[in-house]
Amino acid sequence: MMRTILTCLALVAFSAHAEDTRVYQTDAYGNVQYSKPSYTVKPDGRVYQTDAYGNVQYSKPSYTVKSDGRVIPTDAYGNKQSDKQQYLIKDNKVIPIDAYGNKQYSKPQYLIKDDKVIPIDAYGNKQYSKPQFVIKDGKIDQTAAPGKNQQKKP
DSSP: OHHHHHHHHHHHOSOOSSSOEEEEEEOTTSOBOTTSOEEEEOTTSEEEEEOTTSOBOTTSOEEEEOTTSEEEEEOTTOOBOTTSOEEEEETTEEEEEOTTOOBOTTSOEEEEETTEEEEEOTTSOBOTTSOEEEEESOEEEOOSSTTOOEEEOO
16 A cells, blocks of 8 residues: 555655645545545655654655656665665656666556546556545646656645
């Protein structure tokens, strides 16, 4: 489940403003699940798990989003863990990749549409029965440059 949630976090990490952005899981009807773990995306591209009360959990594993669209797991001290599952943001999709940059199409992928993140299968079919995500305090714009999703304040 942690892997599922982190993919949507990469979407907001290309933030241009100084505020933190929260990402929440939603149910099949679009209702925000505040009781489930949410994530906070810092302006520097770091992504942290947040508890139900809004406290950032710095002791839990976090992620770093690079400018080329790669999402790399990091430990509590900020050390990159290149041997773990990584992701690539490209053409409004989040695709799992291995440590060498090879795309793993057999693993779950995600489609970025407006402020929602929708799981898709290997053929691009939307999987509405699987958990979806919504981004609060920000909006993702589709830009001309692939892999360069940026965020604007509403």
